[in-house]
Amino acid sequence: MMKTMVTRQQSTLSSDLQGINQLTADGITGVVDLVESMHQRITSLGGTLNTGDLNRTSGITGFVYRRIRQTTHLITGGLGLALRAVPPWQSAVDNSPTRQQWLSILNGVMGDHLQATGNPLALPMSLQYQKQTLTAQQAALASSSESGHPLLLLHGLCMNDWLWRRHGHDHGQALHQDAQLTPIYVRYNSGLAVYQNGQQLAALLKQFHADLPADKQLQVLCHSMGGLVMRSAMHVAEQAGDDWPERLGKVVFLGTPHQGAVLEKTGNLIDYLLTINPYTAPFAKLGHVRSHGIKNLRHGTITADHQTIQLPPGVDGYALAASTPVEGHQWHQKWIGDGLVSVDSALGGHRHPEREVLFRASHKYTFEQVSHMGLLSDQRVYQTLRKIFSNEPLHQC
Known part of the structure; x- marks a missing residue:
């Protein structure tokens, strides 16, 4: 058996928690985007009363949604800094079959997003x-x-x-x-x-x-x-x-x-059917989450x-x-x-x-x-x- 293995950055509890924290921020922001899009489409009767952006509200309503996003990024960003700074979180995690299994599933579902956002949970080849x-x-x-x-x-x-x-x-x-x-x-x-x-x-x-x-x-x-x-x-x-x-x-x-x-052909058909109706179109974003x-x-x-x-x-x-x-x-x-x-x-x-x-x-x-x-x-x-x-x-x- 080889004695000298490849040297690479080891996964730590901190990097795993940072990855989960980052996904939490992405998830909350995604839900807020979905709710705001639905809100705008309903109040504008599917766009018939408004020719502007169907995914964003305006005025006080738009301000509230923006504040929710800003607060989410502020909290998760602070938590990310804390995780990187505390030494006990830097211990190596056990590379067990269970951990590899949930990482593999996560990467299969949204691995392109993990890599694009620099998430430490993205698996390298x-x-x-x-x-x-x-x-x-x-x-x-x-x-x-x-x-x-x-x-x-x-x-x-x-x-x-x-x-x-x-x-x-x-x-x-x-x-x-x-x-x-x-x-x-x-x-x-x-x-x-x-x-x-x-x-x-x-x-x-x-x-x-x-x-x-x-x-x-x-x-x-x-x-x-x-x-x-x-x-x-x-x-x-x-x-x-x-x-x-x-x-x-x-x-x-x-x-x-x-x-x-x-x-996957069925999933693509469902995406298409959702986009036909302006009221269900925001839900098509959920289908596009797949990698x-x-x-x-x-x-x-x-x-x-x-x-x-x-x-x-x-x-x-x-x-x-x-x-x-x-x-x-x-x-x-x-x-x-x-x-x-x-x-x-x-x-x-x-x-x-x-x-x-x-x-x-x-x-x-x-x-x-x-x-x-x-x-x-x-x-x-x-x-x-x-x-x-x-x-x-x-x-x-």
Whole structure:
């Protein structure tokens, strides 16, 4: 095991409390904005009596709302200064699975906001090996000291590296034992736009491959959003002329919404319906609170300009889908699939052929009676993964 781990600013109780305090201020201000917007729309009969700003009141009413905002910032700002000044709050916090879980959920829901506002609760992208944070160079060195090849694992929305373990099973650890692969987990802020995480991952993997011996080949296993981030990173590398995608082994996608996820499409529709009526339009802001990462799941967006991007030439990609069919309802598999991602989307299919993400027919697999999260623990799925990474013959499921 590596003895010299990456040095980085350690999370403290103070930084956690400062982050929560900052979110409290943002939350109160957001509620005040919503109430004032509703107040203005009601008093102006949906704007018919007032052609001005429908989100702000005027006169004494407007003064009251402004004072509430100012008071909120004054109180939370003072508390933030106090937290930074008191030494007992500077003790390091326990990097427990529970803390990582709520941080990952928070980042998935509003991680773009956390980063944009400089909130200390925003998660940086990192590589995790044996529950330790490593630089790209250290991860490459750790891989070199092990037999077999390195295996990179990318989690999905609101998740982290700890959550690959489900019902006592972890694909990474099992493949380490059965296929001699060295699992290296990526932890990232899943609330950022997919292309932003793709840029960060591309930079990490460029550094990683610079120190990876030529006889080692990076294998990749992605779950859900993690697959979009990996595809984005490969595209970034192609655009930059970097050659590390050519050195990849197999890239396997588990339930990746290549063509989008049903729930986010539903959320976008609700946003639209709310904006139609001037009285309900302020509530659409609540829907917009969800992160760019979540919004990217509507169409499986991996670039800033919403292009349809294929896997780089030579990349050996595999798409694994799941379905939880309801007896007598054929539409379930087509639209709902594993509960979050349809089978067609997970296999890259699209009603317009020019927008399909292409996989070889022999590299596409569907597992029935498996949920989206069940892809992380189902033994049929694992045996297929083991055969893929071990180059064993396998059959379609």
